[in-house]
Amino acid sequence: MMEEVKGASSFLSVQVHNIKVTEVLQDGDSLTFIIVSQKMSGTGEFHVDRTYEDFEWLQQHLFSQEDVPGIQGVIFPPLPARLQVNASSKTLRHLGFLGLGEWQPYCKALETFLRQVAAHSILSKNRAVEIFLTSSDPPGRQKVKKNIFNRLSQAVEEMRKEGHKDVDDFFQTKRDHNFLLTGYTKMAAEKFLDVVLTEQKIAVACGHFSTALHLCMEQGENPEKQDFSQVCVKLSEVFNSIKKSMTSTAMNDMNTLGLGLDLETRYQEAEKEMLFRRTCKLVELQNATKNAEKAKPVKKAVMEEAKKATETEFRQICEVAKKEIIQLESKHVETLQQALVQWCEKQLLTAKESAEVYSQHLQTFKRMQ
């Protein structure tokens, strides 16, 4: 499996910033995502279709590059959870922001995933990424996903090793910080999701009210009735505007800060996993060191060997991890900043538009008096 990857060009033939997940095709229960990317040469595009399984395979494949030094120190770009067709509200809830709307947020998340992978200095070297993005045949669809339970087994071990005292102050701080931040980010995302959901509910309620007002119209030639009907119609329009305003507010929330917080949450999780892998390695190293010290002279050489190998690996991991963490932190600030600025701008725009519409309505009503 690794052979094909070896010696692959470190350059992708696509422009990283133009990778787009443009469409979702639904065929029964399976979803197919269309990925469009621009060629590096600038002319022409690659169009490929991938299923969620392909994404999963890619992620898994990247995980298991055993020959790349310090691969375990990489914070792998997080892949969003599987999107199910006709999912129950509970699973949708699990997806968070990605379960909202007509899959656009989900496509956006996949797009971000691909871009992050393609932009990653270590991961983009993998041949599979190139194939994934350009080849019309999906790579390794038939392959057995052997490491699929990796995370699950980690979860079990986690309890034991999570609290392990670190030898490096840098990592100890990062671990503590990550622990804190993961919780808060997750909570903020959840609360924000609540806000958006309620906004959508309000939009729906306004829509209902607006429709119901039309029923209140009274027929007849009587000017009194016509007056009242006019009031009803106008009020219905007002509520329709409120509905539109609410809908677009919810949309803004979702597409900017919502997605930002979601990505944040998943990245924090990914960092946590990486840190955990490192901690595991640390424990392994400490055990090896202990074994080497205690070992009988006969086995001493072998133990020392093992210890050295582990030590090298650990050092490599630490090296990569440090870079990754620093990179992630700047990326994290950038992501949030972008999300906040975009959010704010969009909300401002919506608020201004709504204010404009409301004042028009107000004028109408004042004229009616």
Add this chain to the structure above:
Amino acid sequence: MDDLSAEPPSSQTEKSAASSSPEEFVDLTNNLESAESKVEAEISSPEPSDDFFDILGSETQKVEVEASVKADSGEVSIGVTDLPGGKTGSEQGTSSAAPIINLNADFSDNNQQPSRVENKTNDPLAQVLSDTPAADPKKPSSAVLDLFEDDGSDIFTGTPQTKPASQPQKGLFGEPDEDLFGEPLGAMSKKTTENEVKSSTTKAAGPASSTGGAQQDRKSTEPADIFTEEAVTTVPRTSNTSTVNSKANGVHSEEDLFTEATVELSLDSPRSGRKKEETSKPSASSSSSSLSAPAKQAKQPPAALEELEDEEEAEKEDQFDVFISVKDPEKVGESLLPGYFFFFFNSQTSLPMFRNKLMTVRRRFSDFLGLYEKLSEKHGPNGLIVPPPPEKSILGMTKVKVGKEDSSSADFLERRRGALERYLQRVVNHPMLLQDPDVREFLEKEELPRAVSTQALSGAGFLKMINKATDAVNKMTIKMNESDAWFEEKLQEVESADQHFRKLHALVESLVVHRKELSLNTANFAKSAAMLGSAEDNTALSRALSQLAEVEDKIEQLHQDQAANDTFSFAELIADYIRLLGAVRGSFDHRIKAWQRWQDGQAMLQKKRETEAKLLWANKPDKLQQAKDEIVEWEAKVTQFERDFERVSATVRKEVIRFEKQRTNNFRRQITKYLESLLQSQQQLIKYWEAFLPEAKAIA
């Protein structure tokens, strides 16, 4: 009602009217016509009005002669024809009142007007008449009464006047007049020309001047600008009158012709000297003039609907005579014992029938219910739509009484407070209910006797009552062969409106629930944003996040306000209207009850006649007389019942139209207010975002 005090002013005006009377009448008319040429030009047919003049003139003269003859005292007869100063008030008043009736009657005959109009114009007069004999049992007045009955009774029976309609006039006539008019009118009586009259009126106390203003306005057919200024300087009450006039003037373009006709009439009348309406308008104080204004307008030949609208307008203007504001409730009693709340409320008024301009009293909730009960007992059967108070809510109140200081009980109290305020405002807005002594007592009296039977009205009981009324209506409608398609149609409309409003109410309530949820969620998000900010290493980001938390906190307040706005602008308004629709149905019910009584009476009469026939057949003369008496008695009763029914029908019709008009206006006002606050909160939101944007951009 002190008739004596009431009469003098009117008599004085009549004097003034008379002063501009027969001799100079022709000249004046000419003057007037020249002055009015502009107006007349716009009137499609000026000739009719001339005719009408003549008719009026001749008629009135006749009448005046009659009156002077009939009024035995020489003074009076001189008074009418020669118009000297000091007359005995009541005699003069009545004798001059008589002509009015004649005029009206004749006039209407000439013009073939719908009979409703006469009712209106007759009302005050009828009042005068009925008052006079009581206060001044002299011969002249009774003579006048005869006269009136001869001329007017047929019209009168045609469409029986509504009793409530006459009530306000009584009240208006009663107290307020003298002070305003005593002297100025004396001065006025000397003047003869139009301008002089006008200037004297301007010199006179507020109401008079504003009336003059109104006239001027009409002449120039301008909107109420000048007039409004005047109204501002004068007593608010007068402004009502004037607004009525000015409204009739410009606002409705389709009424132009109509308005102009009114103008002519009103200007003619003082001139020709016996058109009492115009002169009696200033005399009878402005509030009565506000009533006479529509009456006068109603003399014009437009469709019945338009008159009604005008009447509506007059009534609508009245509605701001009293401002009610219910203050925050005050709890009485121990916190654990079932205490009760006092609702303090202010009523601001300039109506002279109230002793003070600003009254503050405190009432219990049950007092409000008691007031409703009294009013609905008194006025319900007459077909009036008595505004219903908010229901008693045992659950909500118990919660509040127990002393839980949570937001839901505060919300409850605020809702109730608002509902009571609107309820009371509706009561005092109703021109007829405002005259009710119970309402005045409620507004003025320090201590009110404890209402006893409000328990019957409490909570479910109240609803049941309304439902029962509805059921009864439904049942009876089947029996009743509805002769009037209008009522049938309206009833259906009311039914469907009720359903729609209920649906709307449910929808608004759910909207409010979501709003509150949003406010809560926003607060939660603000909290977690603050925590995220505190955990953040990057200083700029951390700062931005805590700023965000503050913004979200403010937005939470906006959402909360919006929820309150939704509640109080729409949910409560719609709830009010659901209750009001119940009251409307109640008035339909009362109409049907009146019909039922009439039918029963007829059946009874039929029975009596059969008995008589049997007795006749059996040749039992002893019992025959009794049977005949009974028949006479029942005939009278049936006539009475029929009149009652017609009267109730007319009132219901009027009330429903008033209700519809007010509903539209009410909604419009409320929506405007709602939009204003919506816009305001949106602008606030813009400010918040604008303040936050640089913070977000500052993250690096």
